[in-house]
Amino acid sequence: MFHFILADLRRNWIGVAIVGLLIALATALGVGVTLQERALRLGSARAASAFDLVIGAAGSETQLILSSVFLQPAPLPLLPHDVLTALRRDPRVKEAIPVGFGDFVAGYPIIGTTGNAIEALGGLAEGSGFQHLGDAVIGAQVTRRIGDSFHPFHGLPGQPGEVHADIDYRVVGRMAPTGTPWDRAILVPLQAVWHVHEDHGHEDGAGETHEVSAGAADEDHGHDHAHEHDHESEFGAMEIDEALLDGENPGVPAIMIKPHSIADAYNLRQEYRRDATMAVFPGEVLTRLYGTLGDARRILSVIAIGAQVLVAAAILMVIAVQVLQRRRQIGALRAFGAPRASVLTMIWLEIFLILALGIICGFGIGYAIVAALSARLSQASGVTMPVEFHAADIWTVAAFLCAAALVTLLPVLIAYRQAPAQALRS
């Protein structure tokens, strides 16, 4: 029986390959949409899970989460400095990590924060933490080595800006991989970010740092670095002024909080939802984003299902024509004494083999495409996107195969009802 199936498949290998490929691609389309959405959702949820609560100045909650959790640059309003002071002393708070956005270097965001952030994010893989104002700790994916130094680039990546040629950061440590956008971040002491940008503020006397996150995209200051040059030269060796965190500082756009308990988290959220500040659970905002994402997925799913139905219809036609063309063959085999059941089992098996192989290849192709896509997305965003099949997917495969088995049964049953003489005549 397998002789015959193999001989037949070999003889029609071009048609078999095309039908198999069509099925594989149609399957891959559906699998791809499901897997990619799952990867995005899991990846972003894991990225957000490091911090339970984010506190920022009143404004857009979504923007606060995008900027603080996913490190997307945007001008955020600043919190008054007493908020950080209060949170650092609050007994309900285990860790309060201020996040100040500033400059970039080679597309990596430079994040001003405090030394405890490194431990809260998973610790160092090598090197040491901040000791001087000019010390930088890089994320796992940043392509710099310990000992390298760099000038921060003022402005957003990909836009015209200027280099702070007089500011020199030196890489002193590298963090362990976290699977979050922090892997692409360069951490520097918050005081350094204040220092770099406060100078501009003093010079211009504009004081706009209270409206815009430290240093984001304000073009009109910083054209007069020469005056300050002698002052900046010792920047790298300056002590970190810890007292400034609790004193008269320019403020920060966001503070990430690890509370001691869930009750504390809710308490804090309640307390900081006031006129000037907002407190957001990243999960809340993500759920809202998934809602939007879910709609997009539903649209993609409908498109994928539409494509699959069309392919299925086309394939059903091909199969029906195939079986009808083989009526003579079926009739002849039966005339020569092959039992009806075994002839039709053979033909059903042959078609089912093509379909099943196509479906299984489709799952493989879908997985490969999503894995490649997610790897590129991860590289761009730092968010690790887990591309994974779940146990429940076995049932999807089984359902697909059952459907294929039933669908191929249809033309075979038509052939089953035919007398051999009738089939030979046609």
Next chain:
Amino acid sequence: MLTLSIEKLVVRFPDLPVPALDIDTLALEPGGRMAVVGSSGSGKTTFINIITGMERAASGEVAWNGESLSGMPEGRRDRWRSRNVGLVMQEFHLFPGLSAEANVLLPQRLAHFTLPEDLRERALHLLERVGIDRPGQPVETMSRGQMQRVAVARALVGKPGLIVADEPTASLDAEAGAAVADLLLELSSEAGSTLIVASHDERLIGRLQHVLRLENGRIAA
């Protein structure tokens, strides 16, 4: 060896006013050889289909060794045919992509869960007997005469009591046709099988004991 007996057989097709076949009585002794002749549309193919159980007679009786085909359901007729009939057709119905040997054994492979050991030997022996030197040769690379000889070997491999050939020489040139006719006669007499051949080939018809001449589905005088 099978004895054929037909009583009051009438076969009608829905769109035809006249019966396609109307035979009051017919008998053929075991090991008998009969040619079925007549112009096309005279009922030859219907006759072949009825006596091999590929089509069912709605009325009348068709029996081999007293076993009535008319009363059997389709599955049983298939099994009966598998055990008792070897078929040779005008269009050889060999399966491209398979070797001569695989073609000879294909119906047996499908009929038996595992192929009986002696069948393979028998197939090779028969292929040698019909003059196929290379049993592993794919059938689509063979000449038409060779193909029909492979088909003859396939008809005989199951040692059937009845060999039925439907225009076995019609699609072959004279020489190849004569060779196939010789083989059919020789091999069926060696096996002692009953032989029924529908044909226009006068040289083949002349070598058979009985001639059944059909005209509009009836036996002509």
